[in-house]
Amino acid sequence: MSRKSIILVAILLTTGASLYLWQGNLSAAPPVPVKEAQIEPLDDPGAMEQKYPSQYAGWKATAQPTESGKSRYKRGYDSDGVVYDKMDQYPFLALLLSGSGYALEFNEPRGHAYMIEDQLEVEPARLKAGGSCLTCKTPYAPQLQEKLGDNYFGLPYKDVLSRIPEEHRTLGVTCGDCHGTDMELRISRAFTLGKGLEALGKKPDELKTAEMRTLVCAQCHVTYNIPQNDKHKSEDVVFPWQGSEWGDISAENIISRIRKNAHLNEWTQNVTGFRLGYIRHPEFEFFSNDSTHWQAGAACADCHMPATEVDGKMISDHRVMSPLKSDLRGCAQCHEDNAETLRQKVFVIQDQTVSVLIRSGYATAAVAKLFEKTHAEQKSGLKVNPDLYAQAREHYEEAFYRVLFMAVENSVGFHNPTEASRILKDAMGHAATADHLLRRALEQAGLEVATEIDLELEKYLNNRGEKKRMFRPEHEIKDPLPVVQESERKSDFPVL
């Protein structure tokens, strides 16, 4: 061996040894201490009682059950104690959403006071996305996101929840979510709505009070997506508004954003095996898409927080709820009709919406079953024309998202009646086209398909986990998700 090569070997050996030692050292070393994000306790809303007793009392009252029978379709927490689940009301959804947590439990909304409690009670599969789920629930969301950074979105739900000071852990939307220090309206969720507004070309610092009376609600009553990384971990909460404009966020644009971006696909539909995205409570988008009331300058607060006289002073009713349950007080500022007449008008719109929703929903569910059959036949060797199949899938997904949009928008068509009927008619059309194309493909391949398709709905309706409850006699939490103790937290997360 030459001297040169001896030196080389020596260098290699020492480097190798030190590398080895260094690695060994790493695993032997005590874990790097994780500096916990310091979450500052927010002002207690109780402190507002003295200064703003009427607003505080209204806000508190969102915990009370609403009178049963006043609303036809929105019965989240009526005095009858029944929990209304969308799967019971629209059974086709149990089939279409099978594969997602929503199919296991999807209750109608109830008062703001319950937003966190309802998460603790709901089927845990619904919280798989992690910290993201707290974005529209806790007043701590902006702080958690700021301090935990991107980890906030993907950390387990109960881990993030446990970082909230204990006394505020079940606190839902509160004064500071909608108000600044001088009680002016403000957007507290810059990390979601702020970015959404930018996509619409709307500058957050140029918003008028009239717009804010809607936008404070649009922090949560909007559709959103939770993009996932390669490991199916949540990375963000985004509003699919790119390509849309203020006053024109159409269902089409939302659907096209979701369909064109694979990372927005959050779940796999059992029946078809397709990876799909979600649409959730698009109240703001649907209402602001040129509805009659948007044109008339009405804001969410006009109908849901009507001006009310208390002790000779006019205040905004902070008991946010269905206008049908608060006897349509907010409508009187513009309508001369009495409350009962208006209520009937609302019912007419909702009945019409539900009628088309049900028809298009079942039509779409039938196509899903046809895809299921096609896939089974393909497995046993049936050759299906790929073009026809691809076109059928295209139309099927378009129908599916429209049905979902209208099933989860919470006003049952009222916020924008003409838009409701347009969207649902298109859903019908897409479902019919998908059905036609897929049947043609199957016929070409030599397969006879019966006209009537068995949806096997019982299978989907009866397969909803153990959490299925129909009664909520008292509103205490029976078996809340255990909150992670400080010591149990994974330490491989944020070093802050």
Ligand code: HEC
């Ligand atoms: C921080 C998020 C957030 C904000 C801001 C918010 N909401 Fe909600 N809202 C929710 C959630 C979540 C629920 C469902 C709660 C549940 O079912 O536990 C809900 C429920 C409701 C309900 C149903 C109440 C019932 O009695 O069934 C209405 C109506 C409503 N919101 C309207 C509004 C309006 C109007 C605004 C603006 C003034 C607004 N919300 C602001 C998150 C929010």
Ligand code: HEC
């Ligand atoms: C979901 C959003 C939201 C929450 C939560 C909320 N407010 Fe409001 N608040 C509003 C809106 C909208 C107005 C109407 C503002 C306007 O038109 O300028 C309002 C108005 C007010 C006003 C002005 C007088 C009036 O009644 O119109 C006060 C005071 C007030 N709120 C106090 C509170 C207090 C105290 C809390 C917490 C206990 C609270 N608000 C929680 C949305 C909210």
Ligand code: HEC
């Ligand atoms: C012109 C009046 C009006 C305006 C403006 C309005 N809503 Fe509504 N909203 C209604 C009516 C009526 C219903 C149907 C209630 C029912 O069926 O019980 C409703 C239903 C809802 C529900 C479901 C209530 C429940 O009990 O489940 C939510 C949530 C909601 N609206 C939020 C909003 C938001 C957010 C905005 C603004 C983006 C808005 N609304 C604008 C009148 C209005």
Ligand code: HEC
């Ligand atoms: C800011 C004013 C304003 C408020 C508040 C308001 N409306 Fe309207 N509403 C209008 C105008 C303007 C029209 C269109 C002209 C018409 O049909 O009277 C309209 C139309 C309607 C229609 C016809 C269907 C449609 O959407 O085109 C119904 C039904 C209706 N309103 C119900 C209600 C109910 C229920 C409330 C309260 C929950 C309410 N409105 C609150 C201004 C208002």
